[in-house]
Amino acid sequence: MGFGSRGGGSPPLRREPPRVRHRRQAAQAFALTTACDRSPGRVLLGQIFAHLLVDFPYALENIDTTVGHTRDFYTFGGALVDATPAIVKDVKRTYGVDLGPLFTAWFVGDLIGDSQATTLLFQSTRTAALVNSFGLQNPATRGVTVAEINALFQTSNVALDVMEKLGQI
Numbered sequence: 052m053g054f055g056s057r058g059g060g061s062p063p064l065r066r067e068p069p070r071v072r073h074r075r076q077a078a079q080a081f082a083l084t085t086a087c088d089r090s091p092g093r094v095l096l097g098q099i100f101a102h103l104l105v106d107f108p109y110a111l112e113n114i115d116t117t118v119g120h121t122r123d124f125y126t127f128g129g130a131l132v133d134a135t136p137a138i139v140k141d142v143k144r145t146y147g148v149d150l151g152p153l154f155t156a157w158f159v160g161d162l163i164g165d166s167q168a169t170t171l172l173f174q175s176t177r178t179a180a181l182v183n184s185f186g187l188q189n190p191a192t193r194g195v196t197v198a199e200i201n202a203l204f205q206t207s208n209v210a211l212d213v214m215e216k217l218g219q220i
Contacts, residue, residue, distance in 0.1 A: 092220030111184030
């Protein structure tokens with residue numbers, strides 16, 4: 052049985068797509084793409100963070116992800132970690148933005164090694180999305196989970212704006 056699958060093919064969507072419910076976050080992220088005064092790194096990271104922090108948990112909820120999918124979830128995450136050097140290289144070549152320092156968490160990579168730092172960064176971010184998808188599926192925790200997702204998104208934007216002003220992205 053594959054990730055997000057209940058057997059017998061693809062699971063039906065049970066909720067409206069995340070892009071419909073999150074117009075405010077999507078509009079905020081996409082508005083950056085037309086802001087010529089913003090750094091390419093800020094624009095790109097704004098899109099990445101919107102996906103990881105907002106779209107991803109709702110997408111996982113939408114396919115009825117359960118704890119039974121955890122092994123596959125982390126297997127896919129490991130594949131992303133393995134692909135990181137190629138992703139960083141392609142992004143730098145295409146957009147002129149070096150994501151290497153971000154994906155190795157700057158000083159953390161110096162302390163524990165770049166590969167370990169990338170694994171920590173990717174898997175912890177993905178874990179937050181997974182946990183939030185479970186919170187979204189539970190009516191008792193949905194409201195607080197939505198608030199937490201919104202707070203993460205807004206906080207990430209503040210952090211990215213500061214990094215941009217400091218010339219780090």
